[in-house]
Amino acid sequence: MENPNYPLNVWYAAAWDVEVKRSLLPRTICNKPVVLYRKQDGTPVALADACWHRLLPLSMGELHGDNVICGYHGLEFDDTGRCVYMPSQDTINPSACVKSYPIVERHRFIWVWMGDPALADPALVPDLHWNKDPEWASDGKYIHAKCDYRLVVDNLMDLTHETYVHGSSIGNRAVAEAPFECTHTDKTATVTRWMLDIDAPPFWRGQLGKPGNVDRWQIINFEAPSTIAIDVGVAPTGTGAPQGDRSQGVNGMVLNTMTPETDKTCHYFWAFARNYKIDEQARTHNLREGVYAIFGEDEIILEAQQKAIDANPDHVIYNLNIDAGSMWARRLIDRMIAEETAMRSAAE
Amino acid sequence: MSDIRAVADDVRRIAFAVEGSLPRFDPGSHTNVRVEIGGQAANRTYTVVPSAPSEIAVAVKLHPQSRGGSRYMWGLEPGQPVRLTVPENRFELSFRTDHYLLLAGGIGITPIYGMAKALTARNCSLRVVYAARTRGLMAFTDELTELLGDRLVLRDNSVGEHIDLAAEFANLPPDAECYLCGPIGMLEAAKAAWAAAGRSTSRLRYEVFGDSGLFAEEAFTVDVLNRDISVSVRPDQTLLEALTSAGVQMIFDCQRGECGLCAVKVVETSATIDHRDVFLSAEEKSHGDRLCACVSRLAGGRALIDVGYRPD
Numbered sequence: 001m002e003n004p005n006y007p008l009n010v011w012y013a014a015a016w017d018v019e020v021k022r023s024l025l026p027r028t029i030c031n032k033p034v035v036l037y038r039k040q041d042g043t044p045v046a047l048a049d050a051c052w053h054r055l056l057p058l059s060m061g062e063l064h065g066d067n068v069i070c071g072y073h074g075l076e077f078d079d080t081g082r083c084v085y086m087p088s089q090d091t092i093n094p095s096a097c098v099k100s101y102p103i104v105e106r107h108r109f110i111w112v113w114m115g116d117p118a119l120a121d122p123a124l125v126p127d128l129h130w131n132k133d134p135e136w137a138s139d140g141k142y143i144h145a146k147c148d149y150r151l152v153v154d155n156l157m158d159l160t161h162e163t164y165v166h167g168s169s170i171g172n173r174a175v176a177e178a179p180f181e182c183t184h185t186d187k188t189a190t191v192t193r194w195m196l197d198i199d200a201p202p203f204w205r206g207q208l209g210k211p212g213n214v215d216r217w218q219i220i221n222f223e224a225p226s227t228i229a230i231d232v233g234v235a236p237t238g239t240g241a242p243q244g245d246r247s248q249g250v251n252g253m254v255l256n257t258m259t260p261e262t263d264k265t266c267h268y269f270w271a272f273a274r275n276y277k278i279d280e281q282a283r284t285h286n287l288r289e290g291v292y293a294i295f296g297e298d299e300i301i302l303e304a305q306q307k308a309i310d311a312n313p314d315h316v317i318y319n320l321n322i323d324a325g326s327m328w329a330r331r332l333i334d335r336m337i338a339e340e341t342a343m344r345s346a347a348e
Numbered sequence: 349m350s351d352i353r354a355v356a357d358d359v360r361r362i363a364f365a366v367e368g369s370l371p372r373f374d375p376g377s378h379t380n381v382r383v384e385i386g387g388q389a390a391n392r393t394y395t396v397v398p399s400a401p402s403e404i405a406v407a408v409k410l411h412p413q414s415r416g417g418s419r420y421m422w423g424l425e426p427g428q429p430v431r432l433t434v435p436e437n438r439f440e441l442s443f444r445t446d447h448y449l450l451l452a453g454g455i456g457i458t459p460i461y462g463m464a465k466a467l468t469a470r471n472c473s474l475r476v477v478y479a480a481r482t483r484g485l486m487a488f489t490d491e492l493t494e495l496l497g498d499r500l501v502l503r504d505n506s507v508g509e510h511i512d513l514a515a516e517f518a519n520l521p522p523d524a525e526c527y528l529c530g531p532i533g534m535l536e537a538a539k540a541a542w543a544a545a546g547r548s549t550s551r552l553r554y555e556v557f558g559d560s561g562l563f564a565e566e567a568f569t570v571d572v573l574n575r576d577i578s579v580s581v582r583p584d585q586t587l588l589e590a591l592t593s594a595g596v597q598m599i600f601d602c603q604r605g606e607c608g609l610c611a612v613k614v615v616e617t618s619a620t621i622d623h624r625d626v627f628l629s630a631e632e633k634s635h636g637d638r639l640c641a642c643v644s645r646l647a648g649g650r651a652l653i654d655v656g657y658r659p660d
Contacts, residue, residue: 080442080444089627094555095606097438100442117443118466118469120443341369
């Protein structure tokens with residue numbers, strides 16, 4: 001069997017917190033159908049979305065207390081996937097189980113672990129704390145992206161594309177012209193770009209609300225395999241932002257985490273967090289919708305790119321200097337997949 | 349086959365070096381081994397036990413009434429090629445609690461050993477209680493002692509030691525889980541004690557091999573209602589095998605006494621039914637009017653059974 005293009009022993013965002021309710025939500029994650037719901041006490045549950053008996057998706061059944069009842073023959077499974085009722089018999093077949101996946105609710109997302117449950121340590125949930133931090137105002141949306149999740153990683157690891165894809169909002173020549181620095185650790189990669197003494201693009205001019213040239217920063221923080229927190233902002237030139245004093249500027253965090261759905265589609269969860277004017281709910285709303293419109297421009301590009309890749313399966317991809325960040329990201333992803341493959345073959 | 353060694357008086361650990369890479373498998377998994385019995389190929393299911401990487405190991409008890417499976421396994425020579433399936437799991441650990449009680453009886457230690465290893469690695473609160481008829485029949489005691497220290501308790505029936513189920517269950521926190529693998533009598537007792545302790549049925553997990561009853565295997569005879577057939581069942585044969593060999597059409601599936609598809613009605617009998625399944629409830633078993641043909645049998649004697657056949 002060909003190796004998958006994603007690691008399994010990681011936490012993947014399965015849904016926004018508000019998507020998972022007292023009802024059955026089907027979602028495919030890493031090519032596996034999963035059903036998500038909340039128990040009566042609010043804690044989330046993730047079960048394999050296929051009845052043990054005849055494989056009907058459990059999401060077509062109904063929630064009964066903390067249990068799921070299959071919509072075909074009424075087999076009932078508890079929140080750990082164990083069958084607790086079988087029709088027309090007094091006992092329950094001890095083999096009757098559906099897989100239950102480790103699950104954690106954090107940073108306003110529901111995270112699931114599709115790999116070895118013994119390794120599912122909640123401390124490994126990617127850091128997106130800005131999404132639920134009293135010092136920040138944040139909100140975001142979900143995009144069903146019709147591409148390999150790694151194409152979204154590529155997109156976010158190099159923001160040169162802003163100049164061409166998002167020219168009317170956040171892009172300008174400066175992004176494509178400014179030099180950048182790329183660093184990495186064993187699990188992270190960082191691309192830092194400072195654009196000094198430039199004319200602010202329309203979006204940032206509006207957020208700053210001040211005239212004059214600005215120093216603009218974009219610090220892209222990648223955490224393998226698919227979480228990217230981008231520290232962005234502008235401050236009036238000469239107020240010391242490059243030296244560390246951002247007090248005169250405005251600062252946002254673009255939070256992104258992608259979850260493989262299939263080999264060629266993914267769930268893309270994003271949010272925009274800011275640490276200025278955080279009590280302005282209308283601003284939160286408008287920023288979310290504004291970013292959604294901007295990301296809609298990326299969606300078109302990514303879907304078209306996936307189609308082109310599919311149409312040219314043997315094509316060798318060329319890389320540019322600007323691709324250092326995405327190449328480091330892919331190196332770290334490949335390393336995780338290789339380690340898992342080695343672990344599987346050495347499994348005891 | 350790469351290695352064979354005795355791990356108890358009647359148990360041998362048999363390891364297989366695997367060609368190519370192995371997918372990950374969890375404790376409690378089993379593999380189906382192609383064995384040869386009297387020149388005929390058959391499949392036998394064995395739980396996998398902890399082993400070196402790129403190896404699959406099983407522990408095989410030599411059954412006195414072996415139909416030939418365990419005898420074949422014991423007779424394997426190093427280097428001999430053997431076909432076995434990629435391990436699968438139907439007795440999975442949940443990892444949903446921090447407190448585990450593992451109970452093993454006899455050869456039932458095989459899945460419990462792997463589970464103890466996985467739970468130790470995870471630093472869960474853990475207690476393993478292992479009972480057998482004699483100390484010599486306990487397998488992997490050195491490995492388990494090293495792994496568990498005083499979290500391992502051995503109960504040697506021959507010196508009057510038994511598992512005090514009520515006390516074991518009373519000491520557990522409410523969210524604890526119990527995993528049991530052992531003979532049917534031990535399971536029935538544990539189920540009753542678990543229910544008496546007011547604990548959730550889904551937190552008692554078990555596997556039985558369907559090969560142990562309250563009586564030794566004896567030959568018995570059944571007459572099939574509406575068919576002019578009498579079937580003699582040898583001690584080394586199941587009722588289901590004997591019926592199908594005699595041309596009686598049967599529906600069956602798991603062959604482990606779990607699904608209930610092969611259950612037949614007992615119309616009349618003078619003999620005692622040796623229930624070895626987990627499909628019928630204790631109450632249903634006490635009625636003595638049904639039995640699961642794949643694993644359960646008569647303790648000798650004769651019965652008239654109804655397999656559902658109705659003449660036109």
